[in-house]
Amino acid sequence: MKRALICFPVLFIFVAILSGCWDVKDINKRYLPVVMGISKGQNDNYRIILQVPDIKGGTQFLEGESKSISKAVEIIRTKAEKEVDLMHVRLFLISQELAQQGIKNIVDFAMRSNDISIKSMVAIVSGDFEKTLFHEIKRTPEVSSYDYFSEEAGWTPDVSINRLWEAYRSVYSYTEDFAVPLVQAGERTLFEFQGSAIMSRDRMVGTLSANETLINNIFQERYMDGTIELSSDASILIKKATIRNKARWRSSGPNLQSRIHLVISILENKNEKTNAEIALEIKGLLEKRAHVISDKLRSLKADILGNGQAFRPIMNDQQLKNWKETWFPQLNHQITVTVNVRDNQDYKEEMK
Amino acid sequence: MNDLKKAKWELQLMEQMETSADFRSSTFSAGDHQMTLYYLKSLVDLNETVGMMKSLLGQSTQAAPSSVDLAGCLLEGKAIVSLNGLDAPLIITPVELVLNRPIMSPQTVQPLQGAFDSFTENLDANIGLLRKKLKRKDFAAEAYTTGTNTHREIALVYLKGAVHKNVVDFMKQKLAKNRAADVHNVSDLLKLLEQPRISLVPSYLSSELSEETAQNMLAGKVIVLIDQFPFALAFPAIIKDLWSLRSDLNNPVLFRLFYRFIRIAGILFSIVTPSLYVILNAVNPELLRIQLALSVAESREGVPYPSIVEVCLMLLLFELVIEATIRLPKGIGPTLTMIGGIILGQAIVQAHLVSNLLIIILAASSIANFTITGYINTIGIRIFKYGALFLSAIFGIFGLEAALLWFCVYLAGLKPLSVSYLSLHLKGNSAYD
Numbered sequence: 001m002k003r004a005l006i007c008f009p010v011l012f013i014f015v016a017i018l019s020g021c022w023d024v025k026d027i028n029k030r031y032l033p034v035v036m037g038i039s040k041g042q043n044d045n046y047r048i049i050l051q052v053p054d055i056k057g058g059t060q061f062l063e064g065e066s067k068s069i070s071k072a073v074e075i076i077r078t079k080a081e082k083e084v085d086l087m088h089v090r091l092f093l094i095s096q097e098l099a100q101q102g103i104k105n106i107v108d109f110a111m112r113s114n115d116i117s118i119k120s121m122v123a124i125v126s127g128d129f130e131k132t133l134f135h136e137i138k139r140t141p142e143v144s145s146y147d148y149f150s151e152e153a154g155w156t157p158d159v160s161i162n163r164l165w166e167a168y169r170s171v172y173s174y175t176e177d178f179a180v181p182l183v184q185a186g187e188r189t190l191f192e193f194q195g196s197a198i199m200s201r202d203r204m205v206g207t208l209s210a211n212e213t214l215i216n217n218i219f220q221e222r223y224m225d226g227t228i229e230l231s232s233d234a235s236i237l238i239k240k241a242t243i244r245n246k247a248r249w250r251s252s253g254p255n256l257q258s259r260i261h262l263v264i265s266i267l268e269n270k271n272e273k274t275n276a277e278i279a280l281e282i283k284g285l286l287e288k289r290a291h292v293i294s295d296k297l298r299s300l301k302a303d304i305l306g307n308g309q310a311f312r313p314i315m316n317d318q319q320l321k322n323w324k325e326t327w328f329p330q331l332n333h334q335i336t337v338t339v340n341v342r343d344n345q346d347y348k349e350e351m352k
Numbered sequence: 353m354n355d356l357k358k359a360k361w362e363l364q365l366m367e368q369m370e371t372s373a374d375f376r377s378s379t380f381s382a383g384d385h386q387m388t389l390y391y392l393k394s395l396v397d398l399n400e401t402v403g404m405m406k407s408l409l410g411q412s413t414q415a416a417p418s419s420v421d422l423a424g425c426l427l428e429g430k431a432i433v434s435l436n437g438l439d440a441p442l443i444i445t446p447v448e449l450v451l452n453r454p455i456m457s458p459q460t461v462q463p464l465q466g467a468f469d470s471f472t473e474n475l476d477a478n479i480g481l482l483r484k485k486l487k488r489k490d491f492a493a494e495a496y497t498t499g500t501n502t503h504r505e506i507a508l509v510y511l512k513g514a515v516h517k518n519v520v521d522f523m524k525q526k527l528a529k530n531r532a533a534d535v536h537n538v539s540d541l542l543k544l545l546e547q548p549r550i551s552l553v554p555s556y557l558s559s560e561l562s563e564e565t566a567q568n569m570l571a572g573k574v575i576v577l578i579d580q581f582p583f584a585l586a587f588p589a590i591i592k593d594l595w596s597l598r599s600d601l602n603n604p605v606l607f608r609l610f611y612r613f614i615r616i617a618g619i620l621f622s623i624v625t626p627s628l629y630v631i632l633n634a635v636n637p638e639l640l641r642i643q644l645a646l647s648v649a650e651s652r653e654g655v656p657y658p659s660i661v662e663v664c665l666m667l668l669l670f671e672l673v674i675e676a677t678i679r680l681p682k683g684i685g686p687t688l689t690m691i692g693g694i695i696l697g698q699a700i701v702q703a704h705l706v707s708n709l710l711i712i713i714l715a716a717s718s719i720a721n722f723t724i725t726g727y728i729n730t731i732g733i734r735i736f737k738y739g740a741l742f743l744s745a746i747f748g749i750f751g752l753e754a755a756l757l758w759f760c761v762y763l764a765g766l767k768p769l770s771v772s773y774l775s776l777h778l779k780g781n782s783a784y785d
Binding site: 016019021024025026027028030032034053054085087088090115117 | 632633634635637638640642645646648649650652653654655658659746747748
């Protein structure tokens with residue numbers, strides 16, 4: 001007993017001294033940036049801008065510029081009077097110019113550094129990068145730039161979202177590319193959504209409009225109450241969408257049948273159309289739109305719908321490696337949409 | 353009376369009791385007898401005794417004159433009679449002065465649902481209270497006199513049909529083995545029962561309420577009553593006693609479950625909240641949502657020292673307030689609480705000595721601590737809180753997990769009185785039936 005009484009404290013002190021977290025800094029001695037902006041500086045340098053929010057609604061901006069991202073962050077750290085902690089970075093804003101040259105290096109850096117959360121989101125800024133980054137709206141706590149993309153806050157299905165780990169996966173994947181939201185500084189709101197950037201491997205090769213992004217989100221099975229306008233003065237709300245892919249490898253090349261099943265409810269119906277008519281109309285509209293996007297993506301060699309995923313089990317190694325270059329452009333993609341109308345107000349539907 | 357006439361034992365007795373101011377001898381004649389009565393004035397009612405002398409003499413016992421225990425008899429409240437013409441002393445049981453408090457309502461607890469009578473200092477009265485509550489044939493009350501210098505009556509009270517046989521056997525064996533040890537207080541009793549000296553949770557429940565104690569007996573506990581000690585100690589305590597009171601059973605089932613859930617949450621809260629404050633502030637702020645992180649950082653703005661120092665300082669102040677108010681008379685207690693509340697709650701935050709979030713955290717922790725049933729149970733948890741706090745300050749969230757895990761392992765290893773502490777009930781195997 002006596003020996004244990006002496007041994008235990010001594011051992012405990014050793015453990016505490018040798019392995020404790022002694023270099024911790026209190027939370028009020030840290031800057032907690034929420035947004036990290038990355039653009040091109042002079043001489044191919046990276047220019048890093050960090051947005052540090054303040055509880056009173058203001059924002060502090062920290063800047064640094066260097067050949068590598070980590071050195072630029074280091075320069076910021078040297079300048080700052082507090083520890084700069086990247087663990088709360090929730091949004092990476094990348095300038096369009098940089099995105100067109102490739103973002104592999106940025107994604108790699110973020111994944112490698114242990115303190116950045118891999119759940120952070122990635123977006124591309126078109127237009128004036130500095131104006132977007134330094135944009136402040138009065139009376140809004142500056143965490144709103146993150147809220148814009150947050151599924152718990154301001155996200156709508158017209159906006160694509162892309163998390164860091166998804167970007168990393170897609171950069172290295174044989175069979176999938178990704179869409180990144182494209183924003184620019186808004187007039188009265190923080191951002192204005194411009195559509196989605198189509199990324200082929202790590203490079204931005206084109207854009208999708210907001211309407212087209214909705215289709216992409218349906219393919220990713222990621223939506224909450226997206227609204228679609230029909231030509232005939234009616235608009236509907238997509239409640240739920242499920243997608244089934246059936247992949248076949250024919251002698252002519254890969255062949256994919258996608259069946260989209262939508263559960264919709266009608267929001268506006270000025271011309272008093274029957275449900276069946278609306279369902280038919282939405283089916284035609286979405287099928288047409290989807291085919292347009294599918295064709296466009298094949299021509300850009302950017303598989304952001306993830307069609308290649310369906311072929312993984314039936315491809316051999318060589319086909320897998322050549323998917324994006326050789327096989328995806330040859331893909332024969334058929335898309336069919338089925339629609340179910342829910343929340344019917346008109347109980348005498350059949351009599352019409 | 354002439355001293356020369358006194359017997360040898362009388363002289364011896366007077367010499368032994370020389371230092372007792374309340375030792376008296378009085379000589380009087382009753383009928384044709386001349387008799388001398390030796391007694392302690394503080395324990396014996398002389399007038400009543402003399403009045404009843406005839407019947408008392410009839411029940412007297414005659415002791416050998418050489419017996420040295422005459423002084424001991426006096427201390428137990430007996431009186432010694434010397435009849436002239438009879439050489440041996442007669443020991444009688446006189447009418448005692450009443451030195452006992454009546455049965456009153458409890459002083460240290462507030463029973464919500466249940467009987468209001470509480471134990472007194474008198475051992476027999478206490479056993480009587482229990483007997484009245486439990487009219488059962490298998491009610492067992494075994495008396496032991498312990499001690500060599502101090503004689504103290506200890507009663508082991510239990511229900512043969514409900515109790516765990518191992519527990520009774522264990523306690524009887526220890527009582528028989530260590531009978532010679534003096535029992536001045538509960539700590540001596542625990543030593544006598546060979547309980548671990550240092551323990552985070554007590555191995556007994558102490559209660560002033562006869563109702564609660566009777567219910568504890570029904571639940572299979574063994575009650576130890578000590579003479580001149582108005583609390584019943586129920587052995588052994590199990591983990592369930594941290595959150596369940598027997599008087600809960602006087603409430604509807606749903607309400608009882610609710611109470612118990614709250615108390616279990618209270619245990620967790622009281623341990624975890626100060627540690628979490630340090631963890632979220634210093635070691636792992638990434639666990640906070642950004643909005644919360646900002647307001648936490650804001651509340652700590654201007655506080656000059658690290659959060660562990662801040663927490664220790666405030667915890668110490670809180671402990672001081674608890675310790676200072678607990679024994680104060682009812683008139684002055686609220687004053688201190690008010691001063692403490694103002695100093696701790698307002699001024700210390702305005703002086704930027706601690707963050708106001710910490711005040712909330714600590715208040716939550718101490719309120720949660722007092723939801724645990726029985727004051728004696730709360731203290732171990734209060735002590736353990738510091739262990740968890742220091743581990744958290746060093747190792748972050750991992751340290752807190754390790755501390756909680758260690759606490760569970762520690763409790764699992766406890767086996768006071770041959771029953772595992774983590775048992776959820778004590779119902780015996782009714783070996784006595």
